[in-house]
Amino acid sequence: MRTTVALLFGGRSGEHGISCVTAGGILSAIDRERFDVLAIGITRAGRWVQVSADPSDWTLVDGNAPEVHDTGVEVLLPAVRHRAGEPIVLRALDDGAVRDLAEVDVVWPLLHGAYGEDGTVQGQLEMLDIPYVGSGVMASAASMDKAATKTLLRTAGLECAPGIVVHEDHWAREEGRVLAHLQEHHPLPWFVKPARAGSSLGVSRVSRPEDLGAAMKTAFAEDPKVLIEQGIVGREVECGVLQGRDGGEPRTTIPGEVTVGDDLEFYDYESKYFGKGTVSIDVPASLPDAVLEEVREVASRAFTALGLEGLGRVDVFVTEDSRVVINEVNTMPGFTPYSMFPVLWKNMGLSYADLIADLVEQAAARRLGPR
Template structure:
């Protein structure tokens, strides 16, 4: 008997569009001989619909203006199916941060990916740093900026940052993905502009020392016994791998495996599994590192618990390079979610 799987896409985060593209790829590759699949779209204003139209319209955004959804019946067509598992392809807030995971937990539904606590911590870059310091994971020096402190005396905050960190530095909203709201500052003026931009997305901001580094990512898969795929390297089309370089600029390149020695690749894989376990991840996560071009030291960058699943995304590509086909990867993720829920 086929299992019923709900695939959630869209959502209310700044990564709504990326989610749709990832979900379209999942829907094209999931084995329909094994699963009855129910695509569940979430609009930017939080409405949920079971979508029964063409997958291409999910990718383009036309699913919301499909003729069926213009009808009174379509406007009321909310999801009401009983399912065996939920696959949230929801990047960013209200999908990757423990909220959907908590809903599934309340309903006793297996949910692909890490649980509530792990999802929440990994989504918050600052608390990821706090926790991983306990495990001795090497990370770039940083300063935390809170919105209320910055508004009270921004000059004091700028002075604090410049005393601790040299330029260049990265400014990041603590809770945001796909490099949304991230900037690189080379001067006081750019630092102020970067903080102003980041504060549009979050009330907590992470300012990190810029490292002249190569960006290396590792796909990790599993529950109690996670394994890492062959690491990949990002060669961004721009100065750093921002949203435009990730999803819109075809000049960005993905190199799998990363151009490092076998010894270094294995060490990075081991570190990725260490981070995955320290954060109590399950199912999947992509663990991103920075490798200093001068010293070859490895620093943790961030952890993504619902990594991109688009046709150009690193997570499925790294597993494909490790011998695991896209459809088999989806199958394994659903199985891991069910096993975790039953365990």
């Protein structure tokens, strides 16, 4: 019997369009001989609707990302929690009447950013005992919050970029003191990041103290909690991680490297997804074997320290003296056929379709939270 997978994408965050593109990639490659697929879009207002499962509807067109529109029948989760041996039945609200829509085995939240990658949707699914792809509530929430991530990683003895956390109300009262502290303790450049956003949304590189105010305004537009980090001089390297089989150690890829040209200040949102500037992605990274192994070890330790499940991508800097400094951890990395995570696994001999199957099968076999 085939497994039925509900792909959940779109969502309320600023990464709505990228989530839709990710769904398009998976819809184009998932093995329809092994899996039935139900496509569920979440509008920017938070409404769940059944949408097209045609991958051509979820691609970039002239640089514009697709959008989940508020059309089609509304999708409802089960009224009661799933019990072993019983089907998981999603329902539809259609013309004011509730009816059964489909039986599913696994939900895959292909959601990036807030209200999807941060433990919120994972909590909904846990409440109903519905198996899903990816990390649980705590790991998702901790990994979404860059400040919390770094606290946990440092506790595990892993190195992260130095920096401070600033809340919007604190900045409004103490802007001068924050700036003075940074100038005293953290050399320029600074990277200003919304604490709970992904895909480099709202991130700015600050090379002059007088530019900090504008960078903070940009970051606060995404999140009232902001991380200001000291810039690290190093090569940007990324490592894919999959949960180990049968309780084994996490599986890691040979790392890849992102190199940005002189026409970019850093690897930002537009360069990641919309072709801005000169970017090259090299898999494997051109680093000594010992350094590549150290990156893999750090990625595995980070995955374990944060309690991740399913998958993750660990992004690091490798300094001139071969220190491995963690930049961030992604619990639901970009997943188009050309995204770094699938490319890294393809280099390991795991095709895009088989990577999708691996994750679905992991999810179907997992045990959720306490009963």
